[in-house]
Amino acid sequence: MDALGSFLDSLDALLGGSWWFPYVLLGVGLFFTLYLKFPQIRYFKHACKIVTGKYDKKSHEGDTTHFQALSTALSGTVGTGNIGGVALAISIGGPAALFWMWMTAFFGMTTKFVEVTLSHKYRTKAEDGTMAGGPMYYMDRRLNMKWLAVLFAIATVISSFGTGSLPQINNIAQGMEATFNIEPMVTGAVLSILLALVILGGIKRIAAITSRVVPLMAAVYIIGALAVILYNAENIIPSFAAVFTNAFSGSAAVGGFLGASFAYAFNRGVNRGLFSNEAGQGSAPIAHASAKADEPVSEGMVSILEPFIDTIVICTLTGLVILSSGVWTEKFETTFERSSMTIVHGNYVESNDSDREELYKYLNGIDGHSVEAYSGNIRVVEGVAVNKDFSVIHARSIGEDIRFGITAKHRYTGTVEVDKGMLVDTSISIKGKSLVHSAELTTKAFTRGFFGENGQYIVSIGLLLFAFSTAIAWSYYGDRAMTYLLGSRSVMPYRVFYVAGFFWASFADTTLIWKLAAVGIVVMTLPNLFGIMLLRKEMKDSVDEYWDKFDKEQKQSEGNSEVQKDNSMHFQKDKP
Structure with missing residues (x-):
């Protein structure tokens, strides 16, 4: 498992964790924002009218x-990324990460508009009579790039597990x-049975359930978040100030947090933003392809609302809860996760400025530090280390009150072997005080409001609803990809x-699952971004044609209304 984890780390470093990926993602969104003249602002009001059904027709x-x-x-986008993902971004990149999540969402609104429009335009009817669409169809039917379509569809199936299924239930179970x-x-076991009952009914049952669950879960979570933010009202302005002032400089060390460079804040903010709203990933277009519409652009406009609701509203609430409560800089008793932990030579002290400076450089990959990963043996008696020539770094903080154990109640006695900062014996665990991240951090923050300790139940319920609905939606994305690859008969075995x-x-x-999710997202995103860039001219023409047709229909509708009004007046005049 460690070898697989290391392999996924290497892939993530080359893809989503690379320096160039955030620039590609934001660059495509920025290009289309300028190319289409800020559609996320100009068409927002019109999108709201469309989603209410104002222009729907039975035909x-x-x-x-x-x-x-x-x-x-x-339901596919609002999930663990909104609860655990935001907390993870802040715990790694500090407040500045939230700013870059906003930027990902703002430009992502345009990216989603483009990918949904093109996917809806080239959708088709499957063998079972249902609509099938998504980036693989425009890649195949319009670009004539079967190989790219197959690559995207395979990545979608993998991501349905790495993004939609595995991390969702893992977070629910932990909560x-x-x-x-x-x-x-x-x-x-319980949720697997419920999941099977839902997804076996296909898109109509999935849509019926998600249309009821999504508003409910959003309402519950927003109420709980506001209870914390308003309770800590005096910290709202300082929290926003920290987000903006650190956006281009990185987040300085504060409390137990050892600090994050601009590169870390930027990369993690964009990466977590994508995991949250999936703009550019190509997943949401699969759901929108099922919508009743004769104009693909109209459905594309509906999708503009997704990143706004998902990231600019819900993720911002989560971020403010964490920042205003102050828990992101506090240490709590926790079990150290192997993926977030490293053991280094030397006894580092948090109150020592030079120690903090050295660890800051080490954690942010800045040259010139003297920190070295620990290799050697640690002698332990009843869970406590005898030699003090090491420090445990966990969640970007120095671990305190370190204890080694085999089980929750059994403290270890013996020799602990460490190789390049990692425990060789994976059965040995380390507990102590450190910063926490992901859903655990959000849970701690929700206890600092009007509801007190009861606030943790809001996170658990919200996580349950958010994550379960995400798993439902992604099962549909996966079965549409299987439909494209192997036909409708492959859907049931996939489910x-x-x-x-x-x-x-x-x-x-947990660690392995999040690493798989990180890689899966990028493997889907890159082919989709490449495809929509090739169709940029067609996208612009489609938008122009939509407005020409819309204006003509509006004038015709107004003319018909005038005729009906005149006929009514004549009828009233001629009545005996």
Whole structure:
């Protein structure tokens, strides 16, 4: 498992964790924002009218309404990224990471507009009579790049597990265990059965359920978030100030947080922003392709609302909860995760400025530091280390009150072997005080509001609803990709495997799952961004044609209204 984790780390470093990926993602969004003259602002009001059904017609072909398609797509995007992903970004990149999540969302609104429009335009009807669409169809039917379409479809199937299924149930199970002391396997078994009952009904049942769940889960979470933010109202302005002032300089060390460079804040903010709103990834277009509409551009406009709701509204609330409560700089008793932990030579002290400076350089990959990963043996008696020639760094903080153990109750006695900063024996765990991240950090923050300790239940319930609805939506994305690759007959075996994986992930290693998700996202995103850039001219022409047709229909509608009004007046005049 460590070898697989290292391989995924290497892939992530080359792809999503590379210096160039955030620039490509934001660059495409910026290009289309300028090329189409800021559609995320100009068409926002019109998009709201479309989603209410104002322009719907019974003759439009499709499986779902605009609102149901939006709800399904939102259920796929609003998930653990909004609760755990934001917390992870802040814990790694500091407040500045939230700024870059906003930028990803703002430009992502245009990217999503483009990818949804093109995918809806080239959708087709599957063998079972349902609509099938997504980037693989415009790649195949318009670009004549079958190889690219196949690559994207395979990546979608992989991502349906790495993004939609595995990390979602893993976070749910952890939350249920931490809050209600329910065994992860029990949570996994119950929710796997519910998941199977939902997805076997296809897109119509999925759309019907998500259109009810999404508004409910958003309302519950927003109320809980406001209870914390308003409770810490005096910290709202300082929190916003920290976000903006650190955006281009990185976040300085504060409290237990050892600091993050601009590169870290930028990279993690953009990366987590993409994981949250999926703009450019090509997943949401699959849901929107099912919408009843004769104009692809109209459905593209509906999708503009997704990153706004997902990131600019919900992720901002999560970020303000974490920042205003101050928990992101506090240390808590926790079990150190292997992926977030390294053991270094030397006894570093947080109150020592030179120690903090050295660790800052080390953690941010800046040359000139003297920190070295520990290799050697640590002698332990009843969980406590005898030799003091090392420090444990966890979640970008110096670990305190370190204890070694085998189980929750059994403290280890013996020799602990460490190689290049990592424990050789994976059965040995380390506990102590350090910063926390992901859903655990958000949970801590929600206890600092009007609801007190009861606030943690809002996170657990929100995580349950958010993550479960995401798993539902991604099962649909995966089965549309399987439909493209192997036909409608492959959908049922895929669904069975999807549910089985969902159950397994409830008690699997969290670290490996998040690493798989990080790689899967980028493998989908790059082919999609490449494809929509090739069709930039067609996209602009489609928008112009839409408005020409819309204006003509509006004038015709107004003319018909005048005729009906005149006829009514004549009828009233001629009545005896």
